[in-house]
Amino acid sequence: MQQTCIVIVGPTAVGKTALAIRVAEQFGTAIISADSRQCFREMTIGVAKPSAAELAQVKHYFINSHSVQDDVNAAVFEQYALQSVKEIYAQQPIAVMTGGTGLYIKAFCEGLDDIPPVSPAIRERITEQYQQHGLSWLQQQVAAQDPAYYNTGEIHNPQRLIRALEVKQATGQSIRQYQQGKKGVRPFRIVKIGLELPREDLYRNINQRVDIMMQQGLLEEVRSLLPFRHLNALQTVGYNELFNYLDGNDTLSGAIEAIKRNTRQYAKRQMTWFRKSVDVQWFSPHNDAVLLDYCRAAMTGP
DSSP: OOOEEEEEEOOTTSSHHHHHHHHHHHHTOOEEEOOTTTTBTTOOTTTTOOOHHHHHHSOEESSSOBOTTSOOOHHHHHHHHHHHHHHHHTTOSEEEEEOSOHHHHHHHHHOOOOOOOOOHHHHHHHHHHHHHHOHHHHHHHHHHHOHHHHTTSOTTOHHHHHHHHHHHHHHSSOGGGGGSOOOOOOSSEEEEEEEOOOHHHHHHHHHHHHHHHHHHTHHHHHHHTGGGTTSGGGOSTTTHHHHHHHTTSSOHHHHHHHHHHHHHHHHHHHHHHHHTOTTEEEEOTTOHHHHHHHHHHHHHOO
């Protein structure tokens, strides 16, 4: 059988983790997480990390593999994932990858684009202004100067916003222009499966998940991470809003509603990203039999 990686994509809270575990168990293999935050040991509740029981069911790569103090990006993930899949293929010809970080999945499947170098002075100037004026200023600048990125990118991630802005100012082109280059070729088959739900169902899942996170102790987790709040790993939905509450700038109920709203907006951007991939086959997460049949057929097909 040809070496194959089944890549399961879709928005947050759609059911990717549960499906990936079922597929991995069916084919006796391991899972590579393609989530830019679940790799951090210090972050658990707010990143919807698989439970201890789920991690015990199937071996996972890129879960609890790094510290928030490590510099982790798409290039780091690409090398980590390629090494991980090589290890998996030494045991069996099937691997599973799942996650919602579109750029990480693109890096694994196609390689990274060759973006022109940017003068350090440009980054320093943008970073200094961000430190003075905050995230909302950075979002406004990207929305005005690079709407193509703003409409599809991670607009709550300062590092990626700064990257988009510096590329635009250095080259005059949207960073998205450089993220549509020639696809690299991997020495294994890639089968992409997308999970989708009606919007009202997905949004209900998101709202319920946030409520459960709060019950599980998300506020205490965020409080424990206050000393690291300046790090890029913590610049993400679910943490920024509660940092804002702990600073006295919002009520707890207001922060919770902000997490729900920002997560719904993030899910919408995820779907915009993944919908652009013509090689993704879309399914409901509830059709287990259909999904598994599709995986078997794809692995043995041409």
